[in-house]
Amino acid sequence: xxxxxxxxxxxxxxxxxxxxxxxxxxxxxxxxxxxxxxxxxxxxxxxxxxxxxxxxxxxxxxxxxxxxxxxxxxxxxxxxxxxxxxxxxxxxxxxxxxxxxxxxxxxxxxxxxxxxxxxxxxxxxxxxxxxxxxxxxxxxxxxxxxxxxxxxxxxxxxxxxxxxxxxxxxxxxxxxxxxxxxxxxxxxxxxxxxxxxxxxxxxxxxxxxxxxxxxxxxxxxxxxxxxxxxxxxxxxxxxxxxxxxxxxxxxxxx
Numbered sequence: 442x443x444x445x446x447x448x449x450x451x452x453x454x455x456x457x458x459x460x461x462x463x464x465x466x467x468x469x470x471x472x473x474x475x476x477x478x479x480x481x482x483x484x485x486x487x488x489x490x491x492x493x494x495x496x497x498x499x500x501x502x503x504x505x506x507x508x509x510x511x512x513x514x515x516x517x518x519x520x521x522x523x524x525x526x527x528x529x530x531x532x533x534x535x536x537x538x539x540x541x542x543x544x545x546x547x548x549x550x551x552x553x554x555x556x557x558x559x560x561x562x563x564x565x566x567x568x569x570x571x572x573x574x575x576x577x578x579x580x581x582x583x584x585x586x587x588x589x590x591x592x593x594x595x596x597x598x599x600x601x602x603x604x605x606x607x608x609x610x611x612x613x614x615x616x617x618x619x620x621x622x623x624x625x626x627x628x629x630x631x632x633x634x635x636x637x638x639x640x641x642x643x644x645x646x647x648x649x650x651x652x653x654x655x656x657x658x659x660x661x662x663x664x665x666x667x668x669x670x671x672x673x674x675x676x677x678x679x680x681x682x683x684x685x686x687x688x689x690x691x692x693x694x695x
Contacts, residue, residue: 486553497563
């Protein structure tokens with residue numbers, strides 16, 4: 442009867458008991474049916490989510506108002522105040538965690554979430570997340586599709602890998618790598634856009650109706666091609682700063 446009582450409780454009260462008799466980590470969280478520590482939790486649009494992993498991750502925005510992982514993925518859920526955390530731990534001795542070690546487990550999140558991802562030794566791939574983004578990894582690519590919002594500043598950073606975005610909406614963009622390309626296709630005209638690499642090219646495509654920009658495009662060993670109308674010298678409302686050492690720098694309207 443105890444198990445049946447738990448099964449009838451609303452989702453937000455499932456911290457008291459679960460199928461295994463243990464305590465769930467936070468209100469709104471559901472433990473995986475096959476023994477995973479976490480499978481699903483409610484998180485409304487506009488909430489802040491931090492994902493940490495020793496590998497990489499794929500994140501897809503959905504409309505069902507919850508954060509979820511496959512039950513085969515080992516994940517830990519936590520939070521304080523308005524910020525929630527999802528950790529994807531790596532433990533070579535745990536079969537459930539092996540996929541997190543340099544892998545790309547899939548996480549579904551509410552489409553309007555404010556998202557921070559910190560990864561290592563693999564890529565970050567984000568699709569359909571219409572909020573503020575702060576994505577950083579080492580030894581992997583940062584890839585963004587149809588994401589962001591025109592009122593937020595988007596930060597996309599890696600060290601040994603490329604930063605690539607299509608359909609990116611932003612008020613401001615900071616995209617940076619050391620060994621790799623920065624390739625951005627913007628859905629909106631950001632007020633500021635900084636694209637920086639050392640060994641690679643920087644390519645930026647703005648909307649066809651983008652306004653004039655104050656543009657600073659520099660390379661040492663490569664060519665620079667700017668097809669964006671130049672702003673008047675006193676007008677700095679829209680600014681592009683594009684820099685590399687070994688590679689090309691390009692900016693144009695789509």
